[in-house]
Amino acid sequence: MVTITDVAKAAGVSRSTVSRVLNNRPGVSPETRKRVLQAIEELQYQPHFAAQALKRQRAESIAIIVQNSFREKTGDEPRGYYNTEIVRGAFNVCTERRYTVTLLNDEGTFEFYASLFRRRQFDGIVLVHVDVDLRLVEELKTTGFPLVVVGSVPDPFVNSVDVDNYGSAQQVVRYLVGQGHRRIAIINGPPQRLASRDRRAGFRTMMRQFGLPLPEVYDQPGDFSTRSGYEAMNRLLNVPEPPTAVFAINDRMAIGALRAVHDAGKQVPDDISVVGFDDIPVAQYLNPPLTTVRQPLYELGEAAAHLLFDILEGRVSSPARVVLSASLVERSSVKPLATSSMLSE
Amino acid sequence: MVTITDVAKAAGVSRSTVSRVLNNRPGVSPETRKRVLQAIEELQYQPHFAAQALKRQRAESIAIIVQNSFREKTGDEPRGYYNTEIVRGAFNVCTERRYTVTLLNDEGTFEFYASLFRRRQFDGIVLVHVDVDLRLVEELKTTGFPLVVVGSVPDPFVNSVDVDNYGSAQQVVRYLVGQGHRRIAIINGPPQRLASRDRRAGFRTMMRQFGLPLPEVYDQPGDFSTRSGYEAMNRLLNVPEPPTAVFAINDRMAIGALRAVHDAGKQVPDDISVVGFDDIPVAQYLNPPLTTVRQPLYELGEAAAHLLFDILEGRVSSPARVVLSASLVERSSVKPLATSSMLSE
DNA sequence: CCTCTGGTTGGAATCGATTCCAACTCTTGC
DNA sequence: GCAAGAGTTGGAATCGATTCCAACCAGAGG
Numbered sequence: 001m002v003t004i005t006d007v008a009k010a011a012g013v014s015r016s017t018v019s020r021v022l023n024n025r026p027g028v029s030p031e032t033r034k035r036v037l038q039a040i041e042e043l044q045y046q047p048h049f050a051a052q053a054l055k056r057q058r059a060e061s062i063a064i065i066v067q068n069s070f071r072e073k074t075g076d077e078p079r080g081y082y083n084t085e086i087v088r089g090a091f092n093v094c095t096e097r098r099y100t101v102t103l104l105n106d107e108g109t110f111e112f113y114a115s116l117f118r119r120r121q122f123d124g125i126v127l128v129h130v131d132v133d134l135r136l137v138e139e140l141k142t143t144g145f146p147l148v149v150v151g152s153v154p155d156p157f158v159n160s161v162d163v164d165n166y167g168s169a170q171q172v173v174r175y176l177v178g179q180g181h182r183r184i185a186i187i188n189g190p191p192q193r194l195a196s197r198d199r200r201a202g203f204r205t206m207m208r209q210f211g212l213p214l215p216e217v218y219d220q221p222g223d224f225s226t227r228s229g230y231e232a233m234n235r236l237l238n239v240p241e242p243p244t245a246v247f248a249i250n251d252r253m254a255i256g257a258l259r260a261v262h263d264a265g266k267q268v269p270d271d272i273s274v275v276g277f278d279d280i281p282v283a284q285y286l287n288p289p290l291t292t293v294r295q296p297l298y299e300l301g302e303a304a305a306h307l308l309f310d311i312l313e314g315r316v317s318s319p320a321r322v323v324l325s326a327s328l329v330e331r332s333s334v335k336p337l338a339t340s341s342m343l344s345e
Numbered sequence: 346m347v348t349i350t351d352v353a354k355a356a357g358v359s360r361s362t363v364s365r366v367l368n369n370r371p372g373v374s375p376e377t378r379k380r381v382l383q384a385i386e387e388l389q390y391q392p393h394f395a396a397q398a399l400k401r402q403r404a405e406s407i408a409i410i411v412q413n414s415f416r417e418k419t420g421d422e423p424r425g426y427y428n429t430e431i432v433r434g435a436f437n438v439c440t441e442r443r444y445t446v447t448l449l450n451d452e453g454t455f456e457f458y459a460s461l462f463r464r465r466q467f468d469g470i471v472l473v474h475v476d477v478d479l480r481l482v483e484e485l486k487t488t489g490f491p492l493v494v495v496g497s498v499p500d501p502f503v504n505s506v507d508v509d510n511y512g513s514a515q516q517v518v519r520y521l522v523g524q525g526h527r528r529i530a531i532i533n534g535p536p537q538r539l540a541s542r543d544r545r546a547g548f549r550t551m552m553r554q555f556g557l558p559l560p561e562v563y564d565q566p567g568d569f570s571t572r573s574g575y576e577a578m579n580r581l582l583n584v585p586e587p588p589t590a591v592f593a594i595n596d597r598m599a600i601g602a603l604r605a606v607h608d609a610g611k612q613v614p615d616d617i618s619v620v621g622f623d624d625i626p627v628a629q630y631l632n633p634p635l636t637t638v639r640q641p642l643y644e645l646g647e648a649a650a651h652l653l654f655d656i657l658e659g660r661v662s663s664p665a666r667v668v669l670s671a672s673l674v675e676r677s678s679v680k681p682l683a684t685s686s687m688l689s690e
Numbered sequence: 691c692c693t694c695t696g697g698t699t700g701g702a703a704t705c706g707a708t709t710c711c712a713a714c715t716c717t718t719g720c
Numbered sequence: 721g722c723a724a725g726a727g728t729t730g731g732a733a734t735c736g737a738t739t740c741c742a743a744c745c746a747g748a749g750g
Contacts, residue, residue, distance in 0.1 A: 016708080019707065045463070049398075053395035091448065360737080372699085400738045711731090717727100718724085
C-alpha cells in the first residue's frame with residue numbers, strides 16, 4: 001500500500017510538503033506542487049482514511065438510524081419503502097459531500113449507539129422517526145451528539161425535519177369541500193403520535209372554518225393498521241346519516257376502508273369517497289386508485305442531511321426545525337358531488 | 346473524550362496492559378484485569394475506531410454497491426425493493442459481527458471505488474449485480490480487493506452468490522405440467538443477461554424431458570419491461586393454437602402479459618395461465634394474484650456477507666460460488682386443466 | 691544462596707497522516 | 721555588503737491504539 005512517505009520520496013520532498021499539497025494549503029512553490037501532484041498521480045496515492053480521521057478528529061461519516069427495515073425478516077411492511085425513500089434522499093446529499101453513510105437499525109439500545117459515538121465513528125446522526133421510541137431520542141439528545149430527527153417529535157429542543165401534517169390535512173378538507181362534500185368523516189391514528197394529532201387538528205380547524213358539522217361519530221379512532229381502517233369504516237357506514245367522504249389519515253387504513261365499503265356491497269367513489277395519506281406504492285394499484293397526500297419522503301431525507309451539515313459546520317444554531325409541505329395526489333377514490341361548491345377556490 | 350491513557354491512569358497501569366485487557370489477551374493477572382475493567386466501566390471508555398483501524402490495518406467495515414436505488418429520484422422501480430431485501434440480509438450478518446456497512450451506489454466510476462479501497466475504508470465489497478456493468482466487476486476484480494457479487498456473472502473467477510435460475514425454471518415447467526398444461530410458452534428476458542439465458546435453458550430442458558413441443562412462436566423475446574410482456578402476450582394470443590400457459594421470466598413482464606389478456610377480453614387463469622418470476626411486492630395484489638417464483642433475496646444478502654467473511658478470514662479459497670434455490674409461490678393465475686396429469690409427481 | 695523459569699508489567703516503536711515551529715533561501719532596501 | 725522580511729521547506733510532535741521486547745518479581749530447584 002502506498003503511503004504519504006512513498007509520495008514524499010518519489011517527489012524528493014518531505015511528508016509535510018506532500019500533506020500541504022494534498023490539502024491545498026498555501027506555502028508550496030508551483031514547481032514543487034506540480035512535482036508532488038505528479039508523484040501522487042503516478043503512485044495512485046490516496047490518503048489512509050483512518051490516519052486522517054485520527055489526526056483530524058473527524059470521521060467524515062454520518063449514521064442513519066432507521067426502524068426495523070434492515071432487521072426484520074418479513075418484508076411486506078410499507079415502512080420499508082417509507083424509510084428507503086428518506087434514506088435515499090439523505091444518502092445522496094452525503095455522497096455529494098464525500099461523506100460516508102452508515103445505516104443502523106433502531107433495535108440497538110441507547111448503550112449501543114452511545115458506544116459508537118464514543119468510538120467516534122460518526123460525526124452526526126439522522127434518526128428516521130417512525131414509531132421510534134421517544135426515550136431513545138431523548139437519550140441521544142443528552143449525549144450532545146449532532147442529531148437530526150426525521151418526523152414529528154414533541155420535544156422542541158431536538159433538531160427535526162418534518163412534513164406539514166397540519167396544513168396537509170387542511171388541504172384535504174379544502175379539496176373535499178371543493179368537490180362538493182359537506183358530511184366528511186375522519187379515521188384517526190394513534191393519539192400518542194404527534195403526526196396523528198396534527199392531522200386531526202388540521203382537519204378539525206378547517207372543517208370549522210367552513211362551518212361544517214363535526215359530529216362525534218364522524219371522528220373515528222384508528223391505529224394506522226388496515227384492520228382498524230376496516231372497522232372504522234364499518235362503523236361509519238352504519239351511522240344513520242353516513243358521511244359522503246372519509247379521510248383516513250394514512251393509506252393503510254384507507255385500504256381497510258376501501259375493503260369495508262366493498263364488503264358492504266357499496267362502491268367507492270360512487271357511494272362514498274375516500275382519501276388517504278402517505279401515497280404508499282400500492283396506492284395507485286388499488287381499486288379504485290386512491291386519492292391521497294404524497295409525503296415528500298425523498299425531500300425529507302435531503303433536508304435532514306442538509307440540516308445536519310448546517311449544524312456540523314456551525315451555519316445553524318442547534319434547536320432547528322424544518323417543515324416541508326406535502327401535495328395532494330388526485331386519483332379516482334373521490335367523486336365530485338352534484339351540489340356544486342359555493343367556494344371561490 | 347476518554348482515551349486509553351485515561352483508563353491506564355485511572356487503573357494505575359500502563360496503556361499496554363489496558364490494551365491487553367481490551368483485546369482479551371493473556372498475560373494479565375486476574376486482579377489487574379478486574380481493576381482495568383472497572384476503570385473502563387466507570388469512564389465509559391470505548392476505543393477510538395480510527396486509531397484501531399490504523400494500527401490493525403483493518404477497517405472492520407464493508408461496502409455494499411447497489412444499483413441506483415439510493416440515487417434515482419423516481420421511486421417506483423421494483424428494483425428498489427429487490428435491492429433493499431438483499432441489503433437487509435447482508436446488513437444483518439455484518440451487524441452481528443460488529444462490522445459496519447456502507448452503502449454505495451453504482452454510479453461511481455471504477456476510479457471512484459478504487460480510490461475508496463486505496464483509502465482502506467473497507468475490508469471488502471458486496472456488489473449487488475442487477476444490470477450492473479460487467480466491466481465494473483472485471484475492473485474491481487483486478488484490484489484483488491475481496492469482492493462478492495450477488496447475481497449471475499459469467500466470469501467464473503469472481504466470487505458470487507446467486508439464485509438457481511436454471512432449476513427454478515425447471516420447477517415452473519414441472520408445476521405447470523403437473524396442473525395438466527402441455528402447450529406452454531415462455532416470455533424471455535434480454536439474452537445478454539445470464540439470468541435470462543439460465544431461465545430459458547432450464548425451461549427448455551425440462552420441456553424436452555417431458556417430451557413437450559417447443560415451437561418457435563412459443564419462445565417469445567422480451568426485455569424485462571412491462572411493455573415487452575404486454576407485446577409478447579399479444580403475439581401469443583394471436584398464434585393459431587395459443588398456449589394454455591405462459592411463463593414470463595420476470596414479474597414485470599407477467600404484469601404486462603396479464604394486462605394484454607385482459608385487453609383482449611379474455612380471463613386469467615380461465616383462458617390462459619400465467620407464471621412470473623421474482624415475487625415482487627405487488628405480485629400478490631394483482632388481479633388475479635400472480636403465481637410466481639420467489640427469489641430468496643434476503644437470504645442471498647446473508648449468503649453474500651457470509652461468503653465475504655469466509656474469504657476475509659481465509660476459510661474459503663477465492664473463486665467461490667454459492668447457489669440458493671427459489672420457491673414457487675402458488676396464487677391464482679394458474680388454472681389446473683381438466684385433462685389430468687399423467688405424471689407421478 | 692543462587693539461578694532458572696514462568697507469569698506480569700511497562701517502555702518504546704509503530705501505524706499514516708497533520709501541523710507547529712524552526713531553518714533555510716532569496717529578494718529587497720539601506 | 722548586510723539586515724530584514726517574505727516565501728519555502730523539513731523536522732518533530734501528535735492523534736490513540738497495538739505489540740514487541742526488556743525488565744521485573746516470585747517461587748522452584750539445585
